[in-house]
Amino acid sequence: MxxxxxxxxxxxxxxxxxxxxxxxxxxxxxxxxxxxxVIKKEYCIDCxxxxxxxxxxxxxxxxxxxxNIHKYKYVVALPAPSLYAQANNLDDVNIVLSALKEMGFDDxxxxxxxxxxxxxxxxxxxxxxxxxxxxxSTACPSVVRLIRVRFPNLVEHMMPIRPPMEIAxxxxxxxxxxxxxxxxxxxxxxxxxPCPAKVTSVKSPIGYxxxxxxxxxxxxxxxxxxxxxxxxxxxQNKVEELxxxxxxxxxxxxxxxxxxxxxxxxxxxADGIENVIKVLEDLEDRKFxxxxxxxxxxxxTGGCVGGVLQVENPFLAxxxxxxxxxxxxxxxxxxxxxxxxxxxxxxxxxxxxFKLGENMVESxxxxxxxxxLCKKFPGLDCGSCGAPTCRAxxxxxxxxxxxxxxxxxxxxxxxxxxxxxxxxL
Amino acid sequence: MSDSLKLQYVISDEDFTRAGEASxxxxxxxxxxxxxxxxxxxxxxAMYEGEINMVIHANGGVIDVIITTKDIxxxxxDKGPGIKDVDLAMQAGYSTASENVRxxxxxxxxxxxxxxxxxxxxxxxxxxxxxxxxxxxxYF
Numbered sequence: 001m002x003x004x005x006x007x008x009x010x011x012x013x014x015x016x017x018x019x020x021x022x023x024x025x026x027x028x029x030x031x032x033x034x035x036x037x038v039i040k041k042e043y044c045i046d047c048x049x050x051x052x053x054x055x056x057x058x059x060x061x062x063x064x065x066x067x068n069i070h071k072y073k074y075v076v077a078l079p080a081p082s083l084y085a086q087a088n089n090l091d092d093v094n095i096v097l098s099a100l101k102e103m104g105f106d107d108x109x110x111x112x113x114x115x116x117x118x119x120x121x122x123x124x125x126x127x128x129x130x131x132x133x134x135x136x137s138t139a140c141p142s143v144v145r146l147i148r149v150r151f152p153n154l155v156e157h158m159m160p161i162r163p164p165m166e167i168a169x170x171x172x173x174x175x176x177x178x179x180x181x182x183x184x185x186x187x188x189x190x191x192x193x194p195c196p197a198k199v200t201s202v203k204s205p206i207g208y209x210x211x212x213x214x215x216x217x218x219x220x221x222x223x224x225x226x227x228x229x230x231x232x233x234x235x236q237n238k239v240e241e242l243x244x245x246x247x248x249x250x251x252x253x254x255x256x257x258x259x260x261x262x263x264x265x266x267x268x269x270a271d272g273i274e275n276v277i278k279v280l281e282d283l284e285d286r287k288f289x290x291x292x293x294x295x296x297x298x299x300x301t302g303g304c305v306g307g308v309l310q311v312e313n314p315f316l317a318x319x320x321x322x323x324x325x326x327x328x329x330x331x332x333x334x335x336x337x338x339x340x341x342x343x344x345x346x347x348x349x350x351x352x353x354f355k356l357g358e359n360m361v362e363s364x365x366x367x368x369x370x371x372x373l374c375k376k377f378p379g380l381d382c383g384s385c386g387a388p389t390c391r392a393x394x395x396x397x398x399x400x401x402x403x404x405x406x407x408x409x410x411x412x413x414x415x416x417x418x419x420x421x422x423x424x425l
Numbered sequence: 426m427s428d429s430l431k432l433q434y435v436i437s438d439e440d441f442t443r444a445g446e447a448s449x450x451x452x453x454x455x456x457x458x459x460x461x462x463x464x465x466x467x468x469x470x471a472m473y474e475g476e477i478n479m480v481i482h483a484n485g486g487v488i489d490v491i492i493t494t495k496d497i498x499x500x501x502x503d504k505g506p507g508i509k510d511v512d513l514a515m516q517a518g519y520s521t522a523s524e525n526v527r528x529x530x531x532x533x534x535x536x537x538x539x540x541x542x543x544x545x546x547x548x549x550x551x552x553x554x555x556x557x558x559x560x561x562x563x564y565f
Contacts, residue, residue, distance in 0.1 A: 152462030281449065284466070285473050348441050355459040360494040360565070363458040 004041040005204035006060045007196035008051060014034050021050035021059060021385035026273045027146070030387035031396070044354040045145035046197040047273050047299045054379035061196035062311060065217040066222055069104050072188030072214070074180050075174045077105040078165065079192045081112040081245075081253035082304040083219055084324055085286035085317035093250070093324065094162035097242040099117060099229035105190070107176060108242055112249030114168035116333040119248050119261030121161055121342050126262065126293050132157055134268070134283070134292040139163045141201035142299035143276060144348075148206060151280050152350035157295075162208055164252060165191055169212035170340050190215045192222060194307030195300065216226060218309040221260070246329040254318045255303035259296040261331075269296040270301055295340035331420055356395065370394040377407055384408045429513065430454070434482040436476060436503075438485035441529070447488055451499075452474035456493070460565055468497055468563050471543035475501045475559055479487045481526050482506070496564045499544075507553040515541065 017035035021423045022028075030050060037050075037058070051059040063365040069075045077100040077290045084093055118139075126135050129336035136157045138144050147154050169189045176187045189214045193199060202211040233239050244330045251257030255271035268288075281286065283295070300306035302314030305321065313318070336342065356370075357363035373394035380390070387393035396402035405411045432454075434537075452469040452530035479486045483505025491498045508514050514521075515537050522532025543546050544561035551557040 150456075153466045154454075265462070283449070284452075285445070285469050286466075350462060352456070354457055356457045357459070360458060360460075364428065364430050364492065364494055367454060367458065371430075403500055 002005075004044070005200055006039065006041050006044045007046050007199035007203070008039060008044060008048060008062055009062055010037050010039065011058045011060055014056045016056055016058070018056075019386075019388075020053045020055065022383055022388045024046050024049045024053040025322065025388065026119045027150070028388050030388075031219060032383075033150050034357040042351075044156070045082060045117075045142045045149070045151070045299075046135075046195075046200045047142040047146075048196050049273060051196070051308045052414045061199060062402060063193065063196075063199055063218040063309070064190075065188075066103075066217050066225075067188065068215050069188060073182055073186040074106045074110065074176055075104070075190060075326065076107045076109055076176055077101075077103075077192060077306045078109050078111050078168045078172060078195050078213070080198075080219070080304060081110070081115065081193045081250045081257075081321075082307065082310060082317065083192055083253075084255055086219065086223065086312045087227065087320075087321040089101070090324060092239070093243045093245075094239050094241060095230050095234060096103040096226070098233040098239045098355065099226055100192075101242075102229040102238065103225055103235050107169050107172070109172035109242065110174065110245050110249065111164045111168045111191075112245035112252060113333055114171060114249075115164035115165075115178050115252040115258075115261070116245055116249040116331045117167050117171075117336050117340070118161060118164050118282070118342070119331070120333070120336050121222050122159060122258075122294075123262055125159060125367060126264075129289075130293075135159050136283075136289060137294070137296045138207065139252070139258055139296075139301075140298050141197040141206070141302075142195075143297045144206050144277070145197070145200075146273075147280065148297075148348060149351050149353045151284055152352070153284050153349055154280060155350055157283075158207075158348065160207060161342050161346040162344065163201070166205075166208070166212055167340060167342055171337060173212055173219075174339070188214045190217055192217055192219055194219055194310050195303045196308065197299065207346055207348055209345060219307075220309050223311050240250065244332055246331040246333075247325045249333070250321060250328065251323050253303065254305050255298050257303065258298065259294060262294055264293055266292055267296060268292060269298075271298040271306070301386070336374050356398065366395075366398045369398045373404070374396060376404070376410065378409045380409075382408075428493060430490070431473045433488040433502060434490070436485040436488060436490045437478045438480050438483075444477050444480045445473055448476050451490055451497075455497070456491070464563060464565055467543040471561055472499050472537050473562065474539045474543075475499065475561065477531060478540075479503050479505070481522055486556075494565070496545075496562055499561045501561075502556065503558075504556040507555055507557055508549070508551040509553065511549055511551060534538075540542045549565060 022030045153176040199216045202213045248261040256269040267381035308313035356366040377390035429531040455465045488504030488526035489500040517538045518534040520534035526532045548560045
């Protein structure tokens with residue numbers, strides 16, 4: 001797998017070459033070339049903003065099909081906690097979990113249960129690593145990717161613990177092997193995902209070598225079937241007692257939930273990718289007090305309930321999650337299982353993908369050229385050239401990936417000039 | 426072919442929310458050059474402190490930045506009241522900031538000490554009633 005796998009991709013036939021996605025992308029990863037959007041993989045952090053904004057539905061997330069359950073002898077569903085917030089009037093998580101079994105899964109393992117394990121381990125890590133305060137959450141893969149390419153000084157602040165999805169997958173696989181005696185390869189672990197970034201973190205993890213998840217299915221893809229299966233299990237009285245998580249675990253589905261699980265007031269929680277970037281910029285400039293212990297950042301507004309593969313309005317989803325958590329115990333898991341491997345096993349290195357030149361001399365020259373070019377451009381950031389801003393176009397030109405006449409204003413001047421010359425012939 | 430990049434920022438005292446834009450821009454440029462992250466951290470902390478100082482104490486001013494392949498020089502020039510006692514101002518915790526400014530969380534008396542701490546060379550020229558010029562240099 002390449003270092004820059006991305007789940008977000010383009011359906012060329014649907015793309016009209018408009019400028020909505022290039023303007024929305026927080027890392028300026030998209031250009032329109034020859035009338036179609038092109039994603040620079042090394043810049044993309046899979047936040048899904050372009051999927052959200054594209055009116056032509058030309059931006060898609062690569063996910064796996066539910067049909068893949070037939071490829072395994074025993075399949076386990078891992079529902080993200082935000083899944084529970086997608087259904088109306090749900091008062092019992094067990095209905096969702098039983099419905100997943102009804103849909104063909106042999107077992108379910110709640111990611112929210114593993115989240116309680118991660119909460120426990122995080123509390124310990126934060127306490128033991130005061131020199132690295134504030135510790136930044138690594139549960140949102142887009143945030144991890146963003147830090148890796150843009151915030152070199154914050155890499156060491158990242159929480160080196162695998163996300164709940166991974167812990168759930170490891171625990172689920174162990175349980176499946178114990179239960180069935182099957183070899184690992186015959187067991188299929190299916191994560192039901194709110195976002196494309198989770199797909200990417202499975203195909204190309206950061207901080208650990210290999211994911212324990214085998215397939216990632218979009219919540220929106222299973223939604224219609226899930227709703228009818230839920231009705232069915234209720235009508236047929238087939239609701240089983242399967243839930244293993246409490247308030248803390250399920251709270252992870254929305255912004256502030258992870259922080260709440262740390263049982264401290266000394267945290268900051270920010271959601272929405274632009275807000276996340278602002279927090280990281282200020283953090284890098286040391287604008288935060290040293291007493292701040294933890295920073296939770298979610299690329300999507302509202303947290304995971306705001307993922308682009310969700311169905312429900314994120315704010316309504318938050319209301320539903322609150323209602324659902326009301327009568328649950330604070331946590332159902334109070335001890336980390338001794339046989340799991342929660343820590344990151346690989347160092348994460350800063351990747352300067354936005355660097356201009358090969359060396360300082362070259363970079364300095366290129367930067368001067370960018371400034372010169374910017375003086376020529378109108379500064380409207382109109383996007384007609386296919387780059388999100390005039391400055392981005394200037395950088396593309398200096399990198400050799402675009403031409404001055406891609407700017408329609410410069411092109412117009414040029415045409416005026418040659419038509420004048422013609423008329424004087 | 427030019428062996429340096431010259432930047433100029435006009436620092437306005439009218440809009441406090443804009444304080445930090447200049448140091449933010451320099452930070453972004455240094456990242457694009459591939460400068461060592463630890464050096465970038467020093468530069469952005471030192472320059473941000475200076476920028477805020479200009480807004481708080483000196484009604485803004487002008488920052489000239491010269492980046493070469495070896496170092497960065499930041500010249501912060503203001504037409505503010507000048508610094509009465511430079512040695513005192515360099516002491517950690519000493520501040521003449523108003524209550525208003527302190528209420529915003531600034532004025533802890535760490536501005537100049539931090540600028541000195543995070544730059545490799547620093548020079549202050551100041552004259553009462555005329556203004557102050559702080560020159561900072563950080564080596565790559």
